[in-house]
Amino acid sequence: MAHLDIRQLQVGYGDKTILHGINLQVQKGEMIALLGPSGCGKTTLLNAICGFVPTQSGEVHIAGHEITQLPAERRNITMVFQSYALWPHMSVAQNISYGLKVRKIPKAQAHKRVLDLLSIVNLEGFENEKVTNLSGGQRQRVALARALAVEPDVLVLDEPLSNLDAKVRLSVRHELKALQKKLGFTSLIVTHDQEEALVMADRVAVLNQGRIEQLGTPEDIYQQPETPFVADFMGADNCIIYKTSEPNVQLHLPNRSTAQTFALYFRSSATQVQAFSNSKNEAGLTLSGLVEQTAFLGQQYRHTVRSGEQVLQADSRECWPIASQVSLFVPPQALHVFDLATHETSNAFQSNLRG
Amino acid sequence: MSQTMTTQHRGFRSLKARFTLRWSFWAQTAFITLLALALFGPIANLLIWTIAETWYFPHTLPNQWGLKYWQQVFNPYSDVSGSLMTSIIIALCAVVVCLLVSIPAGYALSKHTMPWRVGFMLLFLIPQAFPNLTVYINIARIFYDWGLNGTLLGVVLVHSVHGLMYSVWISVAAFSSIDPMLSRASRNLGAGPIYTFIHVVLPQAAPGLIAASIFVFLESLDEFTGTFFVGAPEVTTLPLLLYTASMEGNYQISSITALILLIPSIGFMLIINKFMRPEMLSKLGK
Numbered sequence: 331m332a333h334l335d336i337r338q339l340q341v342g343y344g345d346k347t348i349l350h351g352i353n354l355q356v357q358k359g360e361m362i363a364l365l366g367p368s369g370c371g372k373t374t375l376l377n378a379i380c381g382f383v384p385t386q387s388g389e390v391h392i393a394g395h396e397i398t399q400l401p402a403e404r405r406n407i408t409m410v411f412q413s414y415a416l417w418p419h420m421s422v423a424q425n426i427s428y429g430l431k432v433r434k435i436p437k438a439q440a441h442k443r444v445l446d447l448l449s450i451v452n453l454e455g456f457e458n459e460k461v462t463n464l465s466g467g468q469r470q471r472v473a474l475a476r477a478l479a480v481e482p483d484v485l486v487l488d489e490p491l492s493n494l495d496a497k498v499r500l501s502v503r504h505e506l507k508a509l510q511k512k513l514g515f516t517s518l519i520v521t522h523d524q525e526e527a528l529v530m531a532d533r534v535a536v537l538n539q540g541r542i543e544q545l546g547t548p549e550d551i552y553q554q555p556e557t558p559f560v561a562d563f564m565g566a567d568n569c570i571i572y573k574t575s576e577p578n579v580q581l582h583l584p585n586r587s588t589a590q591t592f593a594l595y596f597r598s599s600a601t602q603v604q605a606f607s608n609s610k611n612e613a614g615l616t617l618s619g620l621v622e623q624t625a626f627l628g629q630q631y632r633h634t635v636r637s638g639e640q641v642l643q644a645d646s647r648e649c650w651p652i653a654s655q656v657s658l659f660v661p662p663q664a665l666h667v668f669d670l671a672t673h674e675t676s677n678a679f680q681s682n683l684r685g
Numbered sequence: 686m687s688q689t690m691t692t693q694h695r696g697f698r699s700l701k702a703r704f705t706l707r708w709s710f711w712a713q714t715a716f717i718t719l720l721a722l723a724l725f726g727p728i729a730n731l732l733i734w735t736i737a738e739t740w741y742f743p744h745t746l747p748n749q750w751g752l753k754y755w756q757q758v759f760n761p762y763s764d765v766s767g768s769l770m771t772s773i774i775i776a777l778c779a780v781v782v783c784l785l786v787s788i789p790a791g792y793a794l795s796k797h798t799m800p801w802r803v804g805f806m807l808l809f810l811i812p813q814a815f816p817n818l819t820v821y822i823n824i825a826r827i828f829y830d831w832g833l834n835g836t837l838l839g840v841v842l843v844h845s846v847h848g849l850m851y852s853v854w855i856s857v858a859a860f861s862s863i864d865p866m867l868s869r870a871s872r873n874l875g876a877g878p879i880y881t882f883i884h885v886v887l888p889q890a891a892p893g894l895i896a897a898s899i900f901v902f903l904e905s906l907d908e909f910t911g912t913f914f915v916g917a918p919e920v921t922t923l924p925l926l927l928y929t930a931s932m933e934g935n936y937q938i939s940s941i942t943a944l945i946l947l948i949p950s951i952g953f954m955l956i957i958n959k960f961m962r963p964e965m966l967s968k969l970g971k
Contacts, residue, residue, distance in 0.1 A: 380869075380873060381872075382869055382872075401872070401877075402869070402872040402873055403872045403873075403874075403875050403876055403877050404875075406875070407873070408873050408874060409869070409870070409873050411866050411869070411870060413864065413866055415864065415866035415867050415869065415870040416870075417867055417870075417871075417885055417888075417889075418889075419888045419889065428871070428874055428876075428884075429874035429875055429876075432874060432875045432876045432880065433875060476870075476874070477873075477874075479874075480874055480875060
C-alpha cells in the first residue's frame with residue numbers, strides 16, 4: 331500500500347479549478363518530482379497536501395490515515411520552502427529545534443538532534459549563527475534540517491534549488507539526492523527544471539493545466555513521452571505536422587502507415603545534419619531545408635533550418651554555412667509520433683502549434 | 686599680444702567665477718541663517734525663559750538669570766512633577782489600550798482576505814477627519830452621562846481614540862510586511878495558530894509595534910484638546926499645566942514644562958528612526 335495516497339484531488343479558488351482530479355501514489359522512501367511549467371498547479375498540489383489550501387473534493391491518505399481535512403499542524407508533512415522561510419529572529423539551532431520544542435521534546439535530546447542534523451547537512455559549528463548571516467546554500471540546508479528534525483512522514487520541497495546560483499545548485503542537488511538515499515525519507519519535489527527532475531527523482535509526474543499528463547520513471551518520461559506536451563516539455567521541441575502531400579518531407583516508419591496526418595516531435599540533438607540529397611529511403615524522417623542561423627554551443631553547433639513553413643533546430647559538430655541547403659535526418663527511435671486524431675483535444679498541443 | 690589678451694580674459698573669467706561663487710555663498714549663508722532663526726529662534730527664546738528669573742519688556746536679555754523656577758518645578762510638591770506623573774501614567778495606559786486593540790486588529794486587517802478591510806482601516810481615521818473640537822465636545826457630553834468626565838479612565842480613553850489611528854495603521858503595516866511563509870513554516874512543523882502567532886508573527890512585528898507604541902505615547906503626552914474637555918479641572922496633564930501657566934503669564938514655568946515635553950519627543954523620534962524599516966513604511970495603508 332502506498333505511503334502517501336492522493337485520490338481524485340480537486341482544488342480551486344472560487345470558480346477557478348486549479349487541480350482536476352489528481353491521483354498519485356507515493357511509496358515509502360520514494361522521491362517523486364512534480365514537473366511542469368509555471369501555473370500548472372504543482373505548487374498548489376504541495377500546498378493542498380500540506381493543508382495550506384482547502385480541497386474541493388478527493389482524499390489524501392498517509393500511511394493508511396485520512397488527512398484531507400486535518401489542519402496543517404496535525405499532518406506531520408514538512409515543507410522546504412522556495413524562499414526557505416527561516417525565522418530571522420532565531421539562531422540556526424533555534425530554527426532547527428523549533429519543531430522539537432513544539433513537540434515538547436526534552437532540551438538535551440533536542441540539542442543532540444540539532445547537532446546530528448547539522449552534521450548531516452554539513453553545517454557543523456553553525457548552531458549559534460544568525461540565519462541572516464548565512465549564504466543561500468547554507469540557508470537551504472538549514473531549511474532542510476529544520477524540516478527533517480521532526481521526522482516527517484513526507485517531506486515536500488517547493489522549488490528548493492531555484493534561488494541558488496547555477497554552480498551551488500548542482501552541488502546541492504547531488505547532496506539532496508544522496509541524503510534522500512541515505513535517510514530514506516519519502517518526498518515530493520516540485521520543479522520546473524526537467525534536468526533537476528530527471529537527476530533527483532525516482533519517478534516523475536509531468537503536470538499540465540492541473541492534470542498529471544504522465545507519471546513514470548525518468549527514462550520513460552524522457553524516451554517515451556505519452557503526449558505531445560510531455561515530449562515538448564522534456565526537450566523534444568522540434569515539432570512538425572506531417573502530411574503526405576509535403577514534397578520536402580519524407581517519412582518512413584516501420585509497422586506504421588504513413589498515410590495519415592501526424593505530429594512529430596524530436597530533439598535537436600537527435601537530428602542529424604547531412605549534405606543535401608534528393609531521395610532517401612532509410613527508415614525515419616528526412617527533411618530538406620536551408621540553414622538560416624547557427625549558434626556555437628560548445629560541444630556542437632545549433633542550426634536553425636527552414637524547411638518549407640517549418641523552422642527546426644538541429645545540432646551538429648560541423649558548422650554548416652548559412653543559406654546552404656541541407657538534409658535533416660531523424661532516426662525512427664528518436665521520433666515521438668502522435669496521431670493528431672487522438673490528441674487533437676489536448677490544449678497544450680494546440681497552444682504549441684500556435685506558439 | 687594675443688597672450689596678454691588671453692591672460693586678461695582669463696583674469697576676467699576667474700573674477701566673474703569668484704564673484705558668482707561669493708554671491709551664491711552669501712545667498713546660501715543668508716538662507717540657512719534665516720531658516721535656523723525660524724527653526725531655533727523660538728526654541729532659543731524658550732531656553733532663555735527657562736533660566737530667566739526676571740525679564741521685562743524693553744530689555745533684549747533677562748534682567749536676572751537663575752534656576753529658581755527649576756527648583757520650583759522639581760519641588761516634589763509642585764504642580765509640575767504631579768502633572769508629569771499624571772501625564773506619564775495616562776500615556777502608558779493609552780499605549781496599553783492601543784496595543785490591546787491594534788495587535789488583533791492589525792493582524793486581522795493585514796490579511797487581504799478580510800472582508801470590509803478598507804472600511805475598517807478608514808474607521809480608525811474618522812476621528813481625525815472631523816474638527817477636533819466637535820469630536821471632543823461630543824465625547825465630553827457622552828462621558829458626562831457615563832460619569833467618566835474628570836476621571837483618569839476618561840482621559841485614557843480619549844487619548845486612545847486619538848492614538849488608535851497611528852497604532853492600527855502602523856500595526857497593519859508591521860503585520861503585512863511579514864512573509865506569510867514564515868507562519869506556514871511554523872504550522873507545518875506542528876505549531877498551532879496561537880503558538881505560531883506568539884513565537885513567529887509577534888517577534889517579527891515587534892519593531893513596528895514598538896514604533897506604534899512610541900507614537901501613541903508621544904501623542905498622548907502632547908494631547909491638549911481632549912484632555913481639556915474631558916479631564917479638566919480634575920485631571921491636570923503637562924500640556925494643561927503649560928496652558929494655565931502661560932495664561933497666568935508665568936513664562937518660566939511654561940517654558941520649563943515645554944522643555945520637559947520636548948525631551949521624550951526627541952529621544953523617541955531617534956528610536957523610531959531605528960525601528961521603522963523602509964519595507965514596513967512601504968506597506969503603510971496597503
